[in-house]
Amino acid sequence: MNTVPVRDLTGRNGRVWTGLLPPGSPLWQNMLAAVRHDVYHLPEYCALWARREGGRPAAFFAESDAGERFLLPLIVRPVPTCLAGGPFFDATSPYGYPGPLVDSPAGGEAFLGAVLPELVRLLRENGIISLFCRLHPLLPVPAGPLATAGKLVNHGETVSIDLALPEEEAWGQYDPDHRRNIRRFDREGHRAFIDEEWRYFDEFCDLYNQTMYRCKADLFYHLSGDYLEVLRQSLSPWMRMCVVEIEGQTAAAGIITESCGIIQGYLNGTRQEFVRRSPTLLMYDYLRRWGKARGNRWFHLGSGVGGRQDSLFDFKARFSKVRHPFLTWRLVADEAACRALVAEWETAAGMPADAGGGFFPAYRKPAGQILPAGCGRLSP
Numbered sequence: 001m002n003t004v005p006v007r008d009l010t011g012r013n014g015r016v017w018t019g020l021l022p023p024g025s026p027l028w029q030n031m032l033a034a035v036r037h038d039v040y041h042l043p044e045y046c047a048l049w050a051r052r053e054g055g056r057p058a059a060f061f062a063e064s065d066a067g068e069r070f071l072l073p074l075i076v077r078p079v080p081t082c083l084a085g086g087p088f089f090d091a092t093s094p095y096g097y098p099g100p101l102v103d104s105p106a107g108g109e110a111f112l113g114a115v116l117p118e119l120v121r122l123l124r125e126n127g128i129i130s131l132f133c134r135l136h137p138l139l140p141v142p143a144g145p146l147a148t149a150g151k152l153v154n155h156g157e158t159v160s161i162d163l164a165l166p167e168e169e170a171w172g173q174y175d176p177d178h179r180r181n182i183r184r185f186d187r188e189g190h191r192a193f194i195d196e197e198w199r200y201f202d203e204f205c206d207l208y209n210q211t212m213y214r215c216k217a218d219l220f221y222h223l224s225g226d227y228l229e230v231l232r233q234s235l236s237p238w239m240r241m242c243v244v245e246i247e248g249q250t251a252a253a254g255i256i257t258e259s260c261g262i263i264q265g266y267l268n269g270t271r272q273e274f275v276r277r278s279p280t281l282l283m284y285d286y287l288r289r290w291g292k293a294r295g296n297r298w299f300h301l302g303s304g305v306g307g308r309q310d311s312l313f314d315f316k317a318r319f320s321k322v323r324h325p326f327l328t329w330r331l332v333a334d335e336a337a338c339r340a341l342v343a344e345w346e347t348a349a350g351m352p353a354d355a356g357g358g359f360f361p362a363y364r365k366p367a368g369q370i371l372p373a374g375c376g377r378l379s380p
Helices: 026-034 043-053 109-125 143-149 168-174 176-187 201-214 225-238 272-276 282-292 312-315 335-349
Strands: 004-010 013-020 058-064 069-080 090-093 101-103 126-132 151-162 191-194 239-248 249-259 262-270 300-301 322-332
Touching: 026 058, 026 069, 026 101, 043 058, 043 069, 058 109, 069 109, 069 126, 109 126, 109 143, 109 168, 126 335, 143 151, 143 272, 143 322, 151 312, 176 282, 191 282, 201 225, 201 239, 201 249, 201 272, 225 239, 225 249, 239 272, 239 282, 249 272, 249 282, 249 312, 262 272, 262 282, 282 300
Parallel strands: 090 126, 262 300
Antiparallel strands: 004 013, 013 058, 058 069, 069 090, 069 101, 126 322, 151 300, 151 322, 191 239, 239 249, 249 262
């Protein structure tokens, strides 16, 4: 669907245009050229993950006569159901942190308050029942209008390293054990480096999937070599390969994203025999210095599994004192259809859909699986 004019939303904003954009739309690209964003907002990224999730890529877009703009990447997925009145769909954000982007000199709160009801209307008119979105911890938008239109859920905190800090201050924020182990790596002559030619890509694919099996990760996170190759080719301008070598072996390797001053460790893998030595310590320390030298502003380490303060979060938290809230946004555009789908799920599963609490949308919860609060795939 191309953008279509709708009614005047507010006297101050004047006329507003809204619509669902395909990945090839110049409006999508123009928005990204004008505002700070991350890899997760790219149309190429959205299209890649839509293919994996069996949906179609799109972005909700709004623009006012006053020049204010809003963009939200989405994956629109069919909902299997026996209910009459379909077909039905729902929308989710692509894997990662692709929250809304707002371009507004006034801060965007009034603009969002006017636009979000139109988002609900547009979703409903296109048979899209609900929307699940992970917000970007480093690119916040006004929370008030989001909470009015849907529900905001706080899942904890993410960690980032401020690359603007002087070297001594940044190093001083490391936990003493982290500093001691990194010094030991240096004394022993081990190294981390960027593999500009992707020569270690095949090894990375093996290490990544070995790590997913070792951690008993959901099958969603097991990515074939072919899929990872498509990822690399599609997003190569924004991605790098980082490798850690210990005793002449590839101890760890990871894909790093870089966009608008933000670098992130996107996918990582560690060889089994080096797990206890934590080669990621050397990788993160190297990437902090590498990212700073390239003029980046933040190295976002992310959170624990599902946003929890687990051992993974604790490992990351010992690199920096900087924290950001990790929020998800849940919106129901068609209450009646959502209730009917939940009732259908409960009949098939033989249990209440909210048993275990918090999965959204409830009719997507794997039958018989009791999960902790939140969606099953919250964080990268």
